[in-house]
Amino acid sequence: MSKAVRIHAHGGPEVLAYEDVEVGSPGPGQALVRHTAIGLNFLDTYYRSGLYPAPAGLPLTPGSEAAGIVVEVGEGVDWLNKGDRVAYTLPLGAYCEERLAPADRLVKLQQGISDEKAAAMMLKGMTAEYLLRRTYHVQPGDTILCHAAAGGVGLILGQWAKHLGATVIGTAGSAEKVTLAKAHGYDHVIDYREQDFVAQVKEITGGRLCNVVYDSVGKDTFPGSLDCLRPRGMFVSFGQSSGPIPPFNMGLLSQKGSLYATRPTLFTYIAAREDLEASAAALFDVVEKGVVDIQINQRYALKDVADAHRDLESRRTTGATVLLP
Known part of the structure; x- marks a missing residue:
């Protein structure tokens, strides 16, 4: 037994x-x-x-x-x-x-x-891999936003994205977590309990916003995540720790700048042995x-x-x- x-x-x-x-x-x-x-x-x-x-x-x-x-x-x-x-x-x-x-x-x-x-x-590391290298291919000079920056995926993603040459913005829910995220690749970390993350992203980027938002939080960060994206940016929803995103009209993506949105899962990305x-x-x-x-x-x-x-x-x-x- x-x-x-x-x-x-x-x-x-x-x-x-x-x-x-x-x-x-x-x-x-x-x-x-x-x-x-x-x-x-x-x-x-x-x-x-x-x-x-x-x-x-x-x-x-x-x-x-x-x-x-x-x-x-x-x-x-x-x-x-x-x-x-x-x-x-x-x-x-x-x-x-x-x-x-x-x-x-x-x-x-x-x-x-x-x-x-x-x-x-x-799971967390290969999730960061497919998010950064395949769902949206992060390039030097890109600006990215990752929610839950002090979580398991967030800490890996921040370090890896910085290595790829991106400007890395994160959100976290306490001063301790902000400090932790900053020690793991993040250039800027927003305490979402104390600050409006959308307003902070606009200020940090000088209004240029982000190429991609990686969101594992769900309900609490939507639709704010969309407002952090520049035209034709990509919204990547890969979790829902605060609850599922409610149904929304696809027209919202066009209204906010012809945005892309995807809901990937690791097991699709590694289904083939070679992947x-x-x-x-x-x-x-x-x-x-x-x-x-x-x-x-x-x-x-x-x-x-x-x-x-x-x-x-x-x-x-x-x-x-x-x-x-």
């Missing part, structure tokens, strides 16, 4: 049950992985609450990223061996001591990447070179995951958080 966190009914953090599960042996194309560290993401709370439906229904094991050791491989898996250090991001199933995973979704870890760092950055490998390689490269520093600011035992969810949802966390089996 192995331990896992499962949800039998949607609700608050109290529905996260730490219990015994049978894992089994890997089938064709699978690998059995023993986790050493598990990443915590706001996405996990969406599945827990029911905001995002569980593909296979209930009960479900949340969690989208982890690192660990290969224990056993199934038939047809000839590129992994017992003892290999691996990491992954998958839609569900990471909150556990051991799991069966599709081998083609596993990425071998390089010596310079620790298990905790890998677990903390696979997964390229995204992970780009992430590992900037981390190993010291361009991006992965900040693990909180650690919880897996059995205490409900406390981790409460702290995450109340915005008491910064940077990355890992769960330790």
Whole structure:
């Protein structure tokens, strides 16, 4: 038997049950992985609450990223061996001591990447990669705005965007978070609790506004995010920590300057094995070179995951958080 966190009914953090599960042996194309560290993401709370439906229904094991050791491989898996250090991001199933995973979704870890760092950055780091390099290709001289600048994705994105030559503006919700974001690549950070972020962006840019806005907040920052974009700028909505954006008339995009708007997801961008490998390689490269520093600011035992969810949802966390089996 192995331990896992499962949800039998949607609700608050109290529905996260730490219990015994049978894992089994890997089938064709699978690998059995023993986790050493598990990443915590706001996405996990969406599945827990029911905001995002569980593909296979209930009960479900949340969690989208982890690192660990290969224990056993199934038939047809000839590129992994017992003892290999691996990491992954998958839609569900990471909150556990051991799991069966599709081998083609596993990425071998390089010596310079620790298990905790890998677990903390696979989903968040590859999210930053596709946002900066593929959804909107950030170029030297661009001006970008990223909400939740002191969050897990925000801290990675700020450093990476600065390395790409952009002027990087962020928003954060406290003086402490403003300071943290400024230490991670941001040229300007706006405390949205004290200041009107739209007015501040206009002042910072001299009225020229931004090429792209990366928004994981949702309801609370819309439609203000659109007002931070220059004509033909791109609004990238990749999360909704404050709630979903309400339906709006597409004509609003033309009224505000022929804007582009997209709602991407990482799993589309890494669906092909070659895209997964390229995204992970780009992430590992900037981390190993010291361009991006992965900040693990909180650690919880897996059995205490409900406390981790409460702290995450109340915005008491910064940077990355890992769960330790």
